[in-house]
Amino acid sequence: MRVVLVVVLLAMGVAVGLGPNAAGARTRLAKAPKTPFPATGYFSLGESKGRWWLVTPQGQPFYAAASDTVAPDGSGTDQVTGICPYCRTVANNYPSTSAWGTAAIGRLRSWGFNTLGAYSDTADLGSQMPYELQLTMASGNDWFSPSFVTGVDNVAATQVAPRANDPNLIGYFTDSELNWGVPVGSVDPLNEYLALPPGSPGLAIAQKYVGNPQGFIYALATRYFQVTSAALKQYDPHHLNLGIKAEGSEIPPALLEAAQPYVDVFSIEDYVLQPGLAQVVLHAWPQYLPLESNLAAFEQYVKRPLMIGEYAFITPSPTTPSTLPGVYLTSPTQQARAQDFESFISPLYLSSPWLVGDSWFQYVDEPQNGRPGDGENDNFGMVNVNDQPYPTMTAAMQSMHSLTAQNRLNPTGTSCDSWATGPGGVTCTATVPANPPSSSYPLTIVTRTLDQSTEGSPLITGQVVAAGGDVGTSFKHPSYRFSLSQGALPKGIHLKASGEFAGSPRSAGTFPITVTVTDAAGAHASQPYSLVVVAPGT
Numbered sequence: 001m002r003v004v005l006v007v008v009l010l011a012m013g014v015a016v017g018l019g020p021n022a023a024g025a026r027t028r029l030a031k032a033p034k035t036p037f038p039a040t041g042y043f044s045l046g047e048s049k050g051r052w053w054l055v056t057p058q059g060q061p062f063y064a065a066a067s068d069t070v071a072p073d074g075s076g077t078d079q080v081t082g083i084c085p086y087c088r089t090v091a092n093n094y095p096s097t098s099a100w101g102t103a104a105i106g107r108l109r110s111w112g113f114n115t116l117g118a119y120s121d122t123a124d125l126g127s128q129m130p131y132e133l134q135l136t137m138a139s140g141n142d143w144f145s146p147s148f149v150t151g152v153d154n155v156a157a158t159q160v161a162p163r164a165n166d167p168n169l170i171g172y173f174t175d176s177e178l179n180w181g182v183p184v185g186s187v188d189p190l191n192e193y194l195a196l197p198p199g200s201p202g203l204a205i206a207q208k209y210v211g212n213p214q215g216f217i218y219a220l221a222t223r224y225f226q227v228t229s230a231a232l233k234q235y236d237p238h239h240l241n242l243g244i245k246a247e248g249s250e251i252p253p254a255l256l257e258a259a260q261p262y263v264d265v266f267s268i269e270d271y272v273l274q275p276g277l278a279q280v281v282l283h284a285w286p287q288y289l290p291l292e293s294n295l296a297a298f299e300q301y302v303k304r305p306l307m308i309g310e311y312a313f314i315t316p317s318p319t320t321p322s323t324l325p326g327v328y329l330t331s332p333t334q335q336a337r338a339q340d341f342e343s344f345i346s347p348l349y350l351s352s353p354w355l356v357g358d359s360w361f362q363y364v365d366e367p368q369n370g371r372p373g374d375g376e377n378d379n380f381g382m383v384n385v386n387d388q389p390y391p392t393m394t395a396a397m398q399s400m401h402s403l404t405a406q407n408r409l410n411p412t413g414t415s416c417d418s419w420a421t422g423p424g425g426v427t428c429t430a431t432v433p434a435n436p437p438s439s440s441y442p443l444t445i446v447t448r449t450l451d452q453s454t455e456g457s458p459l460i461t462g463q464v465v466a467a468g469g470d471v472g473t474s475f476k477h478p479s480y481r482f483s484l485s486q487g488a489l490p491k492g493i494h495l496k497a498s499g500e501f502a503g504s505p506r507s508a509g510t511f512p513i514t515v516t517v518t519d520a521a522g523a524h525a526s527q528p529y530s531l532v533v534v535a536p537g538t
Contacts, residue, residue, distance in 0.1 A: 035059030041426045042238040043130070043170045045264055045305060051353035052305035054240075057167040057419045057426045064170060064357030065401050066117035066132060067382065068310060070104055070125060072097045074364035074385065079372045085319075085385040086364050093387055101125050104363070109432055111382070111394045112401020114417050117359035118173060118245075118309070128418055128430060130168050132242060132359065135159060137174045137228045141192065142202035143220060149227055156231035164236035167419040167426050170357075171240030173267060173309060174228045177247055180255045181217050181287065190216040214254045214287060221258035229262035240264040245309035249278055252287045256301035265356060266302045267309035268295065272329040272344060275451075293347040293463060299354040308348070308358035312380045313340045319386070320365045320379040328378070337379075338396035342446035345400050346465035350480070351498075360397075399467060443469025443519050445527035450501075452532045455508045464499040464527070469519035479520035487513035490533055505533040 037046040039059035046055040053061040069075065074086030094100040101121070105128050108114075116125055118134035125131070139151040163169050181188055190213045193206035209216035224244075232241050243263040246255060248270040259266055270291065273281075282290055289297045295306050314322045315331040322330055331337035348355055365381035382397070383389045418430035447464045466480050482499040489495065490511055493503035499517070511531040518524050 036061060039426075040238075041421070042167055043240060045240065045356070052356050054170065054356045056416065058416065058428065060415065062114075062130075064115040064130070064132070064307070064359075065113050066115035066357060066359040067108055067113050067120075067363050068117035068359050069119040069362035069364065070108065070116050071119070071121040071363075072100050074381075075362070075366040075371050077372060078367035078369045079375060080369035081367075085367055086387070089385060089387045097124065101128070105129055107383075107389070108363075109417070111397045113360075113397075114432070115170065115357065115359075117361075118176070119362070126166070126168055127420065130170050130417065130419075132170050132173065132357075133159075133163065134173045134176060134245075136176075137231070138178055138224065142196055142200050143223050143227070144201040144205050146201075152227050152231045156235040160232060161235040164238060165421065167421055169239050171242040171264065172232060172236075173242045173245050174232070176245040176309070177269065178224075178244055180221065180246065180250065181213065181252055181285070188213060189220055193220075214252060217252055218254040218258050221255050225259050225262035242307060242309070243267040245269050248291045249273065249281050249288060250285075251289055251298065253289060253301045256289075256298060260302050260304055263302075263304060265305050265307045266298065267307040268298065269310040270295075270308045271311055271327075272313070272340070273327055274329055277327060293344075294352040295348070295355065296352075304354075305356045306352070306354050307356055310359055310361040311344070312361045312378075313337045313344070314379040317365070317379045317384065319368050319384050320377055320381075321368070322378045324370060324375050324377050334390050334392050336448075337390075338392040339446055339448050341393070342396050342400060342467055343448075343465055346446060346467050347463060349400065350465070443467075443517065443523045443525040445515065445517055445525055447527065450529050450531050452534060453505055454538075455505055455533050455535050457536070458504050459493055459501045463501070464495075464515050464517075466499070466517040466519075466525065469523050469525070470521040481518045483516050483518070485514045485516040485526060486528075487511060489513060489531065508533045508535040508538075 035058060036048070037053070037055040037059045039057065041057050043057060043062070044055045046053045046061065054064055056062045072087065072090045073084055077084045090097065090100045094103070101124050105125060108129070114130065116122060116129050116131035118132055120131060122131045122133065135155055137152045137155050140148055142148065160172065179189060190206055190209060193202045193216070194210070196203040205219060206216060209219065229241055241262065241264045243259060243266045245267045246269065248268045251268070256266065278291065282288060299306055313331055314328055315334055315337045316322045329340065331340050345358070348358065360382070362380050363382055365384050366376055366378050367385065368377060370377040382394055414431045414433050416428035416430070417432045418428070419426050420429045443466065445464060445466050453459050464482055470479065480499070481497050482495060483497070484495050488511065490505040490507050490509065492506040493501055495501055495515065511533070512528070513531055514526050514528045516524055516526040
């Protein structure tokens, strides 16, 4: 389950197994046509023409569009009433949880999802759709001690080994939201280890890094990834190591550099925070990397493909106040929520060749009075606790996932979205039709407003993004081209063809402009804006 982002200044399912792993076992593949990548019988990674892919068991490129917590108990019980509202809805609306699962899988596929994310009911659903598994391998307060190795080995032996031969499993998140340098009070990881009892293995390591907290983060992360990676490989040599789901606003370069030799994919939780909060975090802890729209800074350090392990957008609703933890961007309406999602995901789909998947958190809203433990009460769901979809949100997801398929996969026919191993080898057990052509979704600019900027300072407005229409076939050179069709920008700034504003405005005022996008087929769409530039100190 999600752990609330700690900002000091502001305050499991068991998958369907196919038998225990036999070390070095090989899976025989059913005869299949020639594919772009090797068919290994398991999900793997492939790189072609400057971009990364997940690769299906039968050798086809795959992008993991996942939803977390797809389960009949949703987000669990309400901490005040003790009632599980979604459990009650499922019991009232479906003859069985199996019937609910069939309906949920059908919904997900109709909205463009092809993967079950962390915390989903993979015991019942893992044979119907590819899935990612969340582990908790970190334990204890001294990762340099032998007990840490023992704990990791126990997790791998009990939770990893039974899944070693499952072709539907994509891979494992070894942990989620570990502390890699956020000072809680006056304590950071180095000081925590310096406070260990005499004779502790971790104390001896920490004493070598007094005055060098980032050096210690590198040593600590290296130890963590060495131990967890070795355990995964020992008990399951087939599946991918998806990393730790690090909180996006709290990632130092040392963590990425330490992870690089050990993970197959580095996973990030990329929640958009309340306006200004990310800047507060960076000001307080400049060792963290800023989150940019395409995650390029992270890829430059880790040099591995990336996955967004969690993200979501919320708005207050009758059944979810969306007040805790109070750090996430809160959209005023469901329509605005859908637009915020589109603005967030479009640049990732269009200009992040290192991205191999994203996981929306989550399928169902949290309970009205908050979930147990931390009281989080957010409108994260695609459906509410009464099992009613949010139509503007799911329509936006369908549209964006179509953009993903068009720009990343360009499918021309049906594709496989579930596999099993039988006497004849690994075979496809569920197919889905080709995504609708991009022409099914009209070209539109999804960025609705521009952020306020300050005279003499670099623009923070960011990038105008579009969706739909004809995106062409070139990933490195997206076919959308933006231009200023009406109005004039303040001196000192210009609009790039990519849709990005650049420069520093030299005068304050309100500047009415219209931006037009042109797609690969020559279609146009326009959006008016008011670019507001205020004087310094305003």
